[in-house]
Amino acid sequence: MFHNIQRLGFFSRLLDDATAAERYRLVTEQIVHAEALGFDSAWVAQHHFHEAEGGLPSPLVFLASVAARTQRIRLGTGIVTLPLENPVRVAEDAVVLDLIAGGRLEFGVGTGGTPSSFTAFGQHSEQRATVFASHLAQLREAWAGRPLLGGDRLYPVSAQLPDRVWQASFSVSGGARAGLAGDGLMLSRTQPRPADAPHATLADIQLPIIEAYLAALPASRAPRIVGSRSVFVADDRALARRLAEEGLRRSLARQNDPSLAGVPFTLDELIARQDVHVGTPDEVIASLRADRTLAHVTDLVCQVHSVDPPHRHILRSIELIATEVAPALGWAGPSTNNLSSHAPLQAIA
Numbered sequence: 001m002f003h004n005i006q007r008l009g010f011f012s013r014l015l016d017d018a019t020a021a022e023r024y025r026l027v028t029e030q031i032v033h034a035e036a037l038g039f040d041s042a043w044v045a046q047h048h049f050h051e052a053e054g055g056l057p058s059p060l061v062f063l064a065s066v067a068a069r070t071q072r073i074r075l076g077t078g079i080v081t082l083p084l085e086n087p088v089r090v091a092e093d094a095v096v097l098d099l100i101a102g103g104r105l106e107f108g109v110g111t112g113g114t115p116s117s118f119t120a121f122g123q124h125s126e127q128r129a130t131v132f133a134s135h136l137a138q139l140r141e142a143w144a145g146r147p148l149l150g151g152d153r154l155y156p157v158s159a160q161l162p163d164r165v166w167q168a169s170f171s172v173s174g175g176a177r178a179g180l181a182g183d184g185l186m187l188s189r190t191q192p193r194p195a196d197a198p199h200a201t202l203a204d205i206q207l208p209i210i211e212a213y214l215a216a217l218p219a220s221r222a223p224r225i226v227g228s229r230s231v232f233v234a235d236d237r238a239l240a241r242r243l244a245e246e247g248l249r250r251s252l253a254r255q256n257d258p259s260l261a262g263v264p265f266t267l268d269e270l271i272a273r274q275d276v277h278v279g280t281p282d283e284v285i286a287s288l289r290a291d292r293t294l295a296h297v298t299d300l301v302c303q304v305h306s307v308d309p310p311h312r313h314i315l316r317s318i319e320l321i322a323t324e325v326a327p328a329l330g331w332a333g334p335s336t337n338n339l340s341s342h343a344p345l346q347a348i349a
Helices: 020-036 059-069 087-100 115-120 125-143 172-181 202-216 237-254 267-273 281-289 292-296 311-328
Strands: 007-012 041-044 074-081 105-110 165-168 184-187 225-233 276-279 299-303
Touching: 007 020, 007 311, 020 041, 020 059, 020 311, 041 059, 041 105, 041 299, 059 074, 059 087, 074 165, 087 105, 087 125, 105 125, 105 184, 115 125, 125 165, 165 172, 172 184, 172 202, 184 202, 202 225, 202 292, 225 237, 225 281, 225 292, 225 311, 237 267, 237 276, 267 276, 276 281, 281 311
Parallel strands: 007 041, 007 299, 041 074, 074 105, 105 165, 165 184, 184 225, 225 276, 225 299
Antiparallel strands: none
8 A cells, every 4th residue: 555655855966967066056946946846855965076976075065055045945965975074074064054054954874885985085995884883973972962082062063963864775784773773764766686686676675674674763763764766757758758768878878887788778678677767747656656665655755867857857847746746646745844753654564
């Protein structure tokens, strides 16, 4: 049974076909547009060095600018690669941003995964899980106003930010870690299939993560689960599929995987391979309803990657999601609640 979506989000990797400055301008416009249409949240990714993977190394700086252009929509990091950051500096920047934004920051974190990025920062990728845990603990201590090394305390502090932490995870163990901490869980738009189950659905992979999260979550903490999904909606089916084919084939080429070279994937195979929901509103509604993971999330967060259509089509897709797709999935419009305040969900049957 499909449960109603409580909150609706927009997510961007800042991959518009433009210069970096223009990417920032366009995505700001997309977030402002999403707020006007009632979206509850907007999230941006952090990526270092790789232009084709993401256009934003400094999400907190960017969101400070977006905060000045918006009033209601909650602003999230999806994610900050915490092992590559100084946790005290991140704690300071997050508090300042949250104050500027009027308490609208949602702080998503993750371990990261590109080994070359770790090398450039003088870190070792194989140690990222250990460093992540240490840095996250230091963040919580700083936000709570506890003494740091040397005895200093953070100023200003935030008693609320620890309740707005989200952990991204590809694994069952990561889901349990987020639950045990009482944090929100962030699920990706797609995931690699395991070698022993190459034809597994995304739900086959993500439902066990949710189960582990719910099992570990303290009874005093209500579940917070983001389901990020690739969603591109257009008025015309042929247009949606043409833009999807262009974008998905670009994405496939960028993977630079020799095993995929020359494989004659059809468009429908590419759509299934990258877990994309694309088409007219009715087609996307049906596609999302078939996604079993979404029966257990509190927040549906839509992104146009890997289609990455031109800006005007992103704006129209945002409109169609807000006015046709999300209402059909039970979304009732913008919530007045903090994303950290959710009614409990039923356990997965």
